[in-house]
Amino acid sequence: MHVRTHFLIPFFLCFLPAYTVAQQAFLYKAQVGPVAASGYHRIELPPDLVGRLHEGLGDIRLYDGRKREIPYVMTRQTGVQATAFITYEVVRKTNVPNVSTTIVVKRPSRQPITALGVESQNTEVEKKATLSGSHDGNVWYALDDGIRLGNNTNATTTATLQTITFPLTDYTYFRLVVNDSTSAPLNIRRIGNYGQTNASAHYTPIPGLQFTQHDSSDHYTYLVLNRPSPARIDRLTIHVSNPAQFRRQAAFGHKFTETVARKRHQRPVLRQSFDPLIPFTLSSTGDTTITLPSVLTEKLCLRIANNDDAPLRVGRINAAQVTTYLTANLQAATTYQLQFGSMLAPGPVYDLAFFNDQLSGTLPIASVSNLTNWSGSPLSTSADESTDPFEFHQIALWVAILGIILLMGVMTYRMLTGMTREQQDA
Known part of the structure; x- marks a missing residue:
């Protein structure tokens, strides 16, 4: 006696991943764009969207019109302390042709320093220079009279930063005098030094x-x-x-x-x-x-x-x-969709995260609109919360369980029917 039920196995197995799929399904969606020009944009996330993300904020995906996943980098402007080049204020800059160029700068603090950075346009010309310091900008004291500037090139950028070192000092003003008696002046772009900067947090x-x-x-x-x-x-x-x-x-x-x-x-x-x-x-x-x-x-x-x-x-x-936003490469005249809100969706891993420092600066902003749940109801009121994510997954679980029970009942019925027929044939 043998009842063939192997043909039902595929139907049985199709119910097994039902709960897992339901857990990872996104509950909400929103529209992004379109944008006027192609390139990287900031997609600022409104509070009604961020409030529906899980604690790690990783349950959000960006798709284009062909349902292709678009990589992004998420940024939260929490404010951090970092080391950056601080450009000093230029108080005075004078040039006497065929004689010298004089640049006077003012520091923002009195913290003692031992170096200055001078950024100039690439050149193969070398010039002599002198550096002096002052507390009031009127009375000057010598710091270094043997400085050599220029004769530098950079293969990747059009400017080079040179460092001038000197004994520890707390002067507020610095005066750099460059000798121009033998050639045209150097194109000095800025003078400053590296220091700690505090970026303030931004809020929405x-x-x-x-x-x-x-x-x-x-x-x-x-x-x-x-x-x-x-x-x-x-x-x-x-x-x-x-x-x-x-x-x-x-x-x-x-x-x-x-x-x-x-x-x-x-x-x-x-x-x-x-x-x-x-x-x-x-x-x-x-x-x-x-x-x-x-x-x-x-x-x-x-x-x-x-x-x-x-x-x-x-x-x-x-x-x-x-303030929380996504940075992504968007194409002009294209509408994108954000899908978000999932109990178990893991945070995405994109190569773009390794190039985040190259995406800084002022970027155009892409707008987010039409926040809805999956059925299309707006999220502007609490009506969408009637379908709680936990409740949604519980319903999906019970649907999967009832489907399995029903399938097992059908299989049992067919087995019993087959056994009865075999007994009658015997």
Whole structure:
């Protein structure tokens, strides 16, 4: 007795990856472009999009009209400290033909230094120069009278940076005099030095933030934050309308409501608790802005300790996210699509990430529009949140399970029918 059921195996296996596919499917989409000219563009991501990405922000893909995946580099303008060439201010530049060129520069700080960088156009001409320093720009003191500039070429750029070294000094002004008695002057483009620069973070406002204020009997004020659709908050600014002078200890955290069981025949009671995450001082003489670690707008709360003072009157609270954008090579007159929002989609790996330093500078901006869920409903309200990602994957799982159960039932029925027929034939 043998019942042939191997022909059903392909149908059985087709259900196995159903849940995995559902987990990696993107829930939302948006339109990018078209752009006026081909080349690299910045695609700035709005708060309604960033709020629907998972914690690593890697569940987003860019596709062209032919459904081809377009590589990108994601940048968050968080502000960093870096070493960069700092160009000094040119206070005076004079040229006496066939005699000399004199350049006076001013440093932005009094931090002692031991070198200057002089960038000049490539040349094979060498010139003698002298360097002196001054605290006020009027009285000058010698630093080096044996400098040789020029006679340098660069095969990859049109200019070369030469370093002039000298003893440690804190002069504010420097004067460079180049001898031009034997040839035309050098094309000196800038003078400066390498130093630490602090790039400020850039923020994008998050509209639609709402809050309710509750002044509790325990001498605390609770500000419960909410927004119709999710967003990732990196900064909050609290505007207090009254009183004019205040200094209160505050904390940012989560507020919970829990049911506490009581004795038999007594109704349970609701108890609220607060879990502080980030303490800070709210002061009229200081900054009323708090920086957050990119938190989602879910069960967020600010707690202000009033002590014996009257509660503060908060007029408004402004939220912002760190400006987040994708850099990608876009073609003119082409519409692109962003797909985003997935529980398990891994972050993409593109070669473009290794060339990010070559994509810096001012780039044209490509707009993002028409944010919708997969069925095409706009994401401007909380209506799209009725299909929660977790709920979506749960539904997909149950569909796959029911499909497998149904298939197994059909297989069992056919096996039993085959056995019955074989017994009747016997």
